[in-house]
Amino acid sequence: MIDRETWEGVRSLLDNYAQVRADDIVVVLYASDSYESAAWVSAALELREIPVKRVWMAPLRDDGFLDRLMSALPPPAALSGRLVVMSFERDTMSHGRTLTTALATYDSRQCSVFRAISASASLFSGALRVSPKELSARNTAILNRCMAADRLRIKTRGGTDLNVTLNKRYRWISNRGAARPGGVVVLPAGEVATFPATIAGVFVADFAFNVNVFTDRDARLHNHPVSVWIQDGRAVKYECDDLSTSRFLEACFAKPNAYNVGELGFGTNFEVGDAVPMNSHINERRPGVHLGFGQHNQRRDVVGYQCSIHIDLIARGGIVWLDDDPMPLNLECVVPSLQPHPRNLRDEDVFASESEEFESNDCCGILTHDGFQLSSPPA
Amino acid sequence: MTELSKDELEEIVARVTANVLREMKAHEAEIRTGLIKPGEVSWICWLTALPTNIRIDLGQAPVGSGAPDDSRDS
Numbered sequence: 001m002i003d004r005e006t007w008e009g010v011r012s013l014l015d016n017y018a019q020v021r022a023d024d025i026v027v028v029l030y031a032s033d034s035y036e037s038a039a040w041v042s043a044a045l046e047l048r049e050i051p052v053k054r055v056w057m058a059p060l061r062d063d064g065f066l067d068r069l070m071s072a073l074p075p076p077a078a079l080s081g082r083l084v085v086m087s088f089e090r091d092t093m094s095h096g097r098t099l100t101t102a103l104a105t106y107d108s109r110q111c112s113v114f115r116a117i118s119a120s121a122s123l124f125s126g127a128l129r130v131s132p133k134e135l136s137a138r139n140t141a142i143l144n145r146c147m148a149a150d151r152l153r154i155k156t157r158g159g160t161d162l163n164v165t166l167n168k169r170y171r172w173i174s175n176r177g178a179a180r181p182g183g184v185v186v187l188p189a190g191e192v193a194t195f196p197a198t199i200a201g202v203f204v205a206d207f208a209f210n211v212n213v214f215t216d217r218d219a220r221l222h223n224h225p226v227s228v229w230i231q232d233g234r235a236v237k238y239e240c241d242d243l244s245t246s247r248f249l250e251a252c253f254a255k256p257n258a259y260n261v262g263e264l265g266f267g268t269n270f271e272v273g274d275a276v277p278m279n280s281h282i283n284e285r286r287p288g289v290h291l292g293f294g295q296h297n298q299r300r301d302v303v304g305y306q307c308s309i310h311i312d313l314i315a316r317g318g319i320v321w322l323d324d325d326p327m328p329l330n331l332e333c334v335v336p337s338l339q340p341h342p343r344n345l346r347d348e349d350v351f352a353s354e355s356e357e358f359e360s361n362d363c364c365g366i367l368t369h370d371g372f373q374l375s376s377p378p379a
Numbered sequence: 380m381t382e383l384s385k386d387e388l389e390e391i392v393a394r395v396t397a398n399v400l401r402e403m404k405a406h407e408a409e410i411r412t413g414l415i416k417p418g419e420v421s422w423i424c425w426l427t428a429l430p431t432n433i434r435i436d437l438g439q440a441p442v443g444s445g446a447p448d449d450s451r452d453s
Contacts, residue, residue: 039392042395047391093421212420212423213421215417296425
């Protein structure tokens with residue numbers, strides 16, 4: 001029914017991520033593909049005698065979701081502790097705007113939101129067993145070196161050899177599982193990423209892919225790595241010995257701007273070992289380097305192109321040389337930093353598939369039916 | 380939290396799972412929204428101005444149709 005590692009992950013989610021307390025009220029949202037995740041978390045909450053309400057949702061399209069959600073939410077005045085919302089979906093991130101609207105009346109300091117994609121036994125037995133504190137220390141170690149660097153040279157055992165330049169106009173994202181008022185914690189956690197100002201060389205993805213469209217294709221690449229040659233920030237050629245995978249890549253790269261390297265990412269979740277077959281963010285969090293082709297991770301006024309697709313190609317491990325420093329960064333052996341995590345970095349890196357007419361700066365406001373509102377009253 | 384035996388844990392998980400399944404089936408019977416289809420955009424990594432309620436055909440793209448057609452940077 002549930003193995004020890006999976007149950008440890010459930011407990012870690014409640015203890016280390018959500019830090020649930022006896023006076024909290026928990027609302028669990030779940031899609032049908034993730035009913036087991038909802039059941040495991042509900043069982044753990046029941047054992048702690050913490051009130052839990054469940055709300056089923058159809059992924060992507062569900063006109064009745066807002067009504068069901070509203071009927072499950074407690075009146076804000078009834079809260080003595082916090083409202084903790086957890087959602088579980090396997091392939092999707094759904095109803096973001098609806099959720100934001102429903103939670104707009106709560107004091108953001110009294111409300112925590114955790115949204116899991118790739119919900120599965122693997123999510124709990126692997127990725128969630130690492131605490132936000134451990135991820136923060138590793139993300140900090142990488143960020144402190146990379147944010148001060150201008151040039152990177154990246155190699156992997158599989159044959160990757162990339163030259164990258166960085167520019168401080170491109171922000172870094174740090175997903176580490178840490179909650180903040182008004183924010184959404186995206187799970188699984190464990191990654192830092194930016195947009196490479198320039199990137200050229202060869203990239204060998206020998207671990208997995210992760211694409212933002214629904215597919216039941218096996219995402220693992222260890223038996224047929226994908227080699228991508230990159231010039232001027234764009235893929236100019238790719239090869240894969242597996243014909244089916246080649247056709248899949250051809251279809252992905254056929255979308256306008258999908259050739260662009262939109263993301264340089266480093267996974268930091270050391271409990272992710274071997275790749276899981278499903279198209280999954282779990283694979284993307286594995287310690288190593290990945291490149292996201294297509295949609296980028298920057299504001300539209302900073303990077304101008306748009307793309308409907310984002311496909312991450314993921315390598316196992318990676319060694320990163322920074323500027324002229326002779327000591328490289330081994331992504332599989334990051335020494336945790338004792339320093340505080342850099343402030344004001346974006347942390348959310350998965351959003352519901354709803355286009356937005358404008359971008360928030362995702363740290364001070366929320367989008368409601370009445371427009372953009374500050375998530376906390378001005379001091 | 381008190382440590383449970385394996386049997387106790389499995390009993391509780393089985394009971395709660397049965398409840399969740401019952402709730403789920405009731406909702407699925409009421410609401411017919413259709414399945415997600417292969418190629419549907421299921422998440423985005425940053426807010427986009429593009430429509431995302433689209434389906435991307437990952438199996439029938441014409442070969443050689445993917446030439447870059449826009450500047451990478453603004």
